[in-house]
Amino acid sequence: MEKTALKIHITQVEKSRINELDPDNIQFGKKYSDHMLIANYEDGEWQEPEIMPFQNFSLSPATTFIHYGQAIFEGVKAYREKDGNPVIFRPIDNWKRMNKSAVRMDMPEIPEEIFIEGMRQLVALDCKWVPTTDRTSLYIRPFMIATDEFIGVRPSEKYMFSIITSPAGPYYAKPMSIYVQDKYVRAFPGGIGNIKAAGNYGMSMYPSHMVKNMGYNEILWTDGFEHKYVQEIGTMNVFFVIGDKVITPDLNRGTILAGITRDSVITLLQEKGITVEERRLSIDEIEEAYHNGILKEAFGTGTAASVTSIAKLTYKDEEMVLPDPEQFKIVNWLKKELSDIRHSRKEDTHGWIFRV
Amino acid sequence: MEKTALKIHITQVEKSRINELDPDNIQFGKKYSDHMLIANYEDGEWQEPEIMPFQNFSLSPATTFIHYGQAIFEGVKAYREKDGNPVIFRPIDNWKRMNKSAVRMDMPEIPEEIFIEGMRQLVALDCKWVPTTDRTSLYIRPFMIATDEFIGVRPSEKYMFSIITSPAGPYYAKPMSIYVQDKYVRAFPGGIGNIKAAGNYGMSMYPSHMVKNMGYNEILWTDGFEHKYVQEIGTMNVFFVIGDKVITPDLNRGTILAGITRDSVITLLQEKGITVEERRLSIDEIEEAYHNGILKEAFGTGTAASVTSIAKLTYKDEEMVLPDPEQFKIVNWLKKELSDIRHSRKEDTHGWIFRV
Numbered sequence: 001m002e003k004t005a006l007k008i009h010i011t012q013v014e015k016s017r018i019n020e021l022d023p024d025n026i027q028f029g030k031k032y033s034d035h036m037l038i039a040n041y042e043d044g045e046w047q048e049p050e051i052m053p054f055q056n057f058s059l060s061p062a063t064t065f066i067h068y069g070q071a072i073f074e075g076v077k078a079y080r081e082k083d084g085n086p087v088i089f090r091p092i093d094n095w096k097r098m099n100k101s102a103v104r105m106d107m108p109e110i111p112e113e114i115f116i117e118g119m120r121q122l123v124a125l126d127c128k129w130v131p132t133t134d135r136t137s138l139y140i141r142p143f144m145i146a147t148d149e150f151i152g153v154r155p156s157e158k159y160m161f162s163i164i165t166s167p168a169g170p171y172y173a174k175p176m177s178i179y180v181q182d183k184y185v186r187a188f189p190g191g192i193g194n195i196k197a198a199g200n201y202g203m204s205m206y207p208s209h210m211v212k213n214m215g216y217n218e219i220l221w222t223d224g225f226e227h228k229y230v231q232e233i234g235t236m237n238v239f240f241v242i243g244d245k246v247i248t249p250d251l252n253r254g255t256i257l258a259g260i261t262r263d264s265v266i267t268l269l270q271e272k273g274i275t276v277e278e279r280r281l282s283i284d285e286i287e288e289a290y291h292n293g294i295l296k297e298a299f300g301t302g303t304a305a306s307v308t309s310i311a312k313l314t315y316k317d318e319e320m321v322l323p324d325p326e327q328f329k330i331v332n333w334l335k336k337e338l339s340d341i342r343h344s345r346k347e348d349t350h351g352w353i354f355r356v
Numbered sequence: 357m358e359k360t361a362l363k364i365h366i367t368q369v370e371k372s373r374i375n376e377l378d379p380d381n382i383q384f385g386k387k388y389s390d391h392m393l394i395a396n397y398e399d400g401e402w403q404e405p406e407i408m409p410f411q412n413f414s415l416s417p418a419t420t421f422i423h424y425g426q427a428i429f430e431g432v433k434a435y436r437e438k439d440g441n442p443v444i445f446r447p448i449d450n451w452k453r454m455n456k457s458a459v460r461m462d463m464p465e466i467p468e469e470i471f472i473e474g475m476r477q478l479v480a481l482d483c484k485w486v487p488t489t490d491r492t493s494l495y496i497r498p499f500m501i502a503t504d505e506f507i508g509v510r511p512s513e514k515y516m517f518s519i520i521t522s523p524a525g526p527y528y529a530k531p532m533s534i535y536v537q538d539k540y541v542r543a544f545p546g547g548i549g550n551i552k553a554a555g556n557y558g559m560s561m562y563p564s565h566m567v568k569n570m571g572y573n574e575i576l577w578t579d580g581f582e583h584k585y586v587q588e589i590g591t592m593n594v595f596f597v598i599g600d601k602v603i604t605p606d607l608n609r610g611t612i613l614a615g616i617t618r619d620s621v622i623t624l625l626q627e628k629g630i631t632v633e634e635r636r637l638s639i640d641e642i643e644e645a646y647h648n649g650i651l652k653e654a655f656g657t658g659t660a661a662s663v664t665s666i667a668k669l670t671y672k673d674e675e676m677v678l679p680d681p682e683q684f685k686i687v688n689w690l691k692k693e694l695s696d697i698r699h700s701r702k703e704d705t706h707g708w709i710f711r712v
Contacts, residue, residue: 058412058414059413066554068557068558069555103562106561150385153560155562155565190541191540191580199553201423201424201426201509202424202426203548205462206460206461
């Protein structure tokens with residue numbers, strides 16, 4: 001599709017709230033930028049998007065997504081190039097993935113120009129909200145909800161697509177301590193574990209809370225058949241460095257989100273000549289590698305969390321303490337490489353950087 | 357718990373919208389009564405509930421349930437006794453089930469007096485919205501959503517519980533045609549298939565839409581391991597009359613909703629001396645019974661759908677056409693029995709009728 005300047009009606013705030021933001025203490029997901037985008041789907045087509053001051057939605061209590069969870073979202077980040085211009089990291093991939101989620105949830109696909117050009121204009125308008133330091137970014141949250149005022153169970157006829165943005169500090173400040181789940185199940189073949197539907201997250205709150213009470217940061221989910229093969233961590237894909245190979249679960253069973261950071265990491269590792277295996281990985285194999293001293297690194301990847309080291313992995317009674325995450329060679333290299341690309345200190349050879 | 361008159365602040369509408377309702381043409385879930393109830397949970401406790409005119413919610417676009425689906429609901433019905441007084445059918449059971457959903461979704465349990473006494477006062481205030489004819493009712497929708505304005509994935513600290521009501525005609529006017537699902541999966545052990553979480557319904561829209569396009573009303577879900585054992589239908593539990601026994605899937609694997617109509621039906625059948633087996637039931641067994649001519653009746657049960665006959669069941673290439681549903685002895689008896697109890701034409705020996 002040609003990149004056209006989609007006409008978006010913009011209503012600007014009278015006074016920016018940017019002064020409320022303390023640039024030295026940016027927390028994840030606490031403050032929202034001055035503006036948001038809204039596009040409604042009605043009568044079988046998308047209406048013209050609008051950018052307006054960030055404000056509350058007015059929704060009937062009978063709005064169908066409230067009751068039946070026909071709701072999807074994406075997570076995208078904007079950074080600043082070394083000269084200060086805002087850039088967005090791989091938004092086209094998020095657009096494509098959002099439309100996969102839309103299809104599975106029986107929602108209308110979002111046109112590229114609404115998603116991408118809408119996001120571009122929103123970030124351009126709120127560009128002073130894109131933080132400048134290396135571990136910060138502007139977190140961009142596109143989402144879509146079903147908006148019929150009807151409480152029968154059926155796909156909605158009306159939808160609202162929206163984008164809000166939020167200056168973001170690191171999601172995890174420290175390496176994670178992970179508990180391998182062997183009771184609750186996040187995703188199953190034939191379900192929706194491979195898309196970003198709201199329902200996937202709500203159902204994980206209770207199991208996650210339980211492991212947090214036990215002193216862990218997150219769950220490593222396993223398959224629902226045998227609780228044997230690892231899937232993903234909370235909001236992240238998972239990687240293990242075993243010997244000289246990097247291993248991550250494959251996407252073939254529809255139970256794992258096709259992470260965009262996951263894809264970036266695989267691409268960068270392969271280009272560096274490191275073997276990456278996408279395949280089923282059992283907890284037994286991880287334990288065996290640990291006992292043989294070849295489990296060198298473990299980490300999670302995601303837009304919110306970027307690349308985050310795993311310091312400890314507990315499976316039943318076995319506590320696997322990894323070597324010092326500060327010394328994780330691959331993780332540290334990936335973090336620097338990704339950071340250099342995002343901030344345009346290194347050439348973008350993959351077309352990942354979208355200039356606002 | 358003692359039945360106390362919980363103090364609820366009530367703001368009444370200036371003018372009722374009851375005249376908008378055509379009593380001879382009541383459709384499911386299209387019109388909402390004059391008032392609604394809201395109770396907020398903040399600072400670790402439930403605040404005083406309020407009854408107010410039915411009105412839109414004002415919600416931040418960052419409200420956590422919009423993104424992560426921490427949302428649950430119930431379905432309850434009010435009828436009229438033969439003398440015209442409104443009664444609610446088994447609300448205590450819905451309250452208990454809602455709190456089971458709350459626990460699994462890491463949400464606060466709702467006190468009995470807010471749920472029951474709040475519902476009682478709401479229905480009493482809007483009692484003219486309870487339809488009078490036999491196949492109609494006032495559908496009551498209690499629901500709870502997570503209301504923190506925060507887009508990190510974690511359980512919310514604030515919640516809103518609400519009840520809205522809607523005059524309801526029959527959910528299915530005719531016997532259903534059902535397709536046995538052998539690709540998509542609704543629920544698996546360790547998941548949330550046994551609770552009324554919003555996410556369970558959104559994920560079913562696409563598979564349901566596909567079978568509707570093929571000419572069926574609903575999906576009969578099967579287990580995710582082998583697609584062999586039947587679970588439930590769309591918004592209903594499922595029963596099969598095979599020979600002189602009534603068989604329905606048991607609740608032991610956490611994949612099936614513990615329907616309140618299901619329970620009422622089992623109770624009534626057992627009291628009548630009919631054998632009810634709650635156990636695993638394979639599609640093979642159903643097919644075999646069909647071929648042997650002993651598959652006599654099949655039906656779904658649910659609050660919205662009450663007891664609804666199945667006219668046809670299709671599994672892969674096999675189309676099982678049941679005998680004329682108009683002649684279903686057990687279904688017709690159950691419908692009459694339940695209707696007589698709901699409208700107090702028959703004595704309520706089970707404590708199912710809650711007088712408003």
